[in-house]
Amino acid sequence: MNRVELRKLSLEFRRISSNFLNSVDDNADVNLSRFLKFINENELIKSFIEQKISGVEYDFKECFGFGVNGWASFNPPEDESCHIKALYDYLMFIHNDNNVNVERQAMRYCWSNRKINVIIQNFIDMAFKPLIDFINDQLSMEMIVLDEEDKTNGSNTFIQNIETVNGSANQQINGTINTYNTFENVEGILNTIDKLFMSLSEIKSICSDDKDDVKDDLEVVQEQLKLQSPKKKRLSKALEGIKRFVKEFSMELGVSLATTAINVTDWNFLIQQVEQFIEKL
C-alpha cells in the first residue's frame, strides 16, 4: 500500500470511527455494523487486529462483567492484547446476537447522566475507543515507516534551486541531480505591479470599472506576496482576473505603448512570474 492509499484509508477509518463514537439512539446499531464491516473487510486493519490477538486466550465477559441481575461492570485487563481481543469479541457479540443491541448493552452499566444519547456515546467511548485508538496508531505507524522508506529511497535525489545562472552549473556527486530554475524575485514582481498601476491611469480607452477590477486583483497579488504564508487560492483567483483583463484588452494595452513604458509583454511577464510563484506554494 502506498502513502496515498494509506492516507485515504486513514481518513475513511477516522470518518467511520467518528460516526460510531458520535452515535445516537437511532443510528447506533447501524454505525456499529458499519464499523465492524469496515475493519473486517479491510485487509490491513484486519491484519493489525489478528497480529495483536493471535494466540491470546481471553473471554470478553471477564472485561465486560455480566452479572446475574442484569447489570454489567467494566474491568479492563492489564494486558493490552487481552483488552483488544475483549473489545473485538464484544463488538462481534453485539453485532451477531439478534437479541442484543447497543442501547440495551449501554443501559447495563451505571451512568451519571440520564440522557439516552449521552449514555450510548459514553458506552461506545468506554467499550470501543481503545480499539479505535489502537487501529489509528497502527495506521500512523505505517505512515511513519513509509516516510522513512521514502527518505531512504530518495536519498540519492538532490533538488537544486538556481535563480540566476551565469555560465554553467556543474556539480559532481553520486546520484541524480534535478536542477530547477526558480524565480524568487518577489521584489521584481512587486516593482512590475507598481509600474502597471501607474500605467493603468494613463490608458483612457478602458472604462474605469474594468480598471478598478484589475487594480483590485493587482492589490491582492501585492498583499499576498508580502505575507509570510501567501494563500494559493487568493493568488490564483487574482491571477485569473488579471489574465481575463489582459485577454480582453490586449489591443488597448498594446496601444498604450506610445504613452507609457509598459506594454502587453510586461503584463504577460507578470502573469508568468505569479504563475511560477503559485506553483511553488
Place this chain on the structure above:
Amino acid sequence: MSSENLTFTIQGDSEGYITFECPFCGSEFKLQADDFQNEDEPFDEIFCPYCGLAKNKNEFLSSDVIEKAQALAYNYMVEEINKTFNKMKRSFNSSKSIIKMEFKPLKKVTTKELKDKDTTEVEFTCDCCERRVKVLYCVGKSKIFCPYCGVDL
C-alpha cells in the same frame, strides 16, 4: 419561551489563533480565527489534529470559553430575576398596600476577558485545503491531521 442571544469576543494570540480542545483526547490546538469564521467556506465538523476523530465544531470549544458562556448566561438570568423582583417589590410596597415586601438582589459572577497567549505550538498549512493549524511540533508531521478536511498533513 423567548430566547436571548449573548455574544462575546475572544482575543487571539499575536497571529490571530484561538485555542480549541478535543472532546475525544482532550488535547489543545489552535485555529486561525479567519479560517474558522470564514463564511465563504462553511463547515460543521472539526477533526482533532492529534487523534484525527471528528465531531461538531461546537464540541471543540475550550473549557474557558464554555465557562465564560455559562457565566454570561448566569449573569443575564440574575439581571432578569432582579428586575422582576424589583418591579414586584415596588408594586407591593405602594402606600395603599398592607403587605410589604423585601428582597435581597442576587449577585452577578465576575467574567474574565478571554485572551490567547503566544505558545510554543508550530503553524502547519494543509496542502489540500490550504487552511492553517497550530500544534505542538514534537508530535511530528506524520501524526498531524488537518482539522478542516481531515487528511494527514
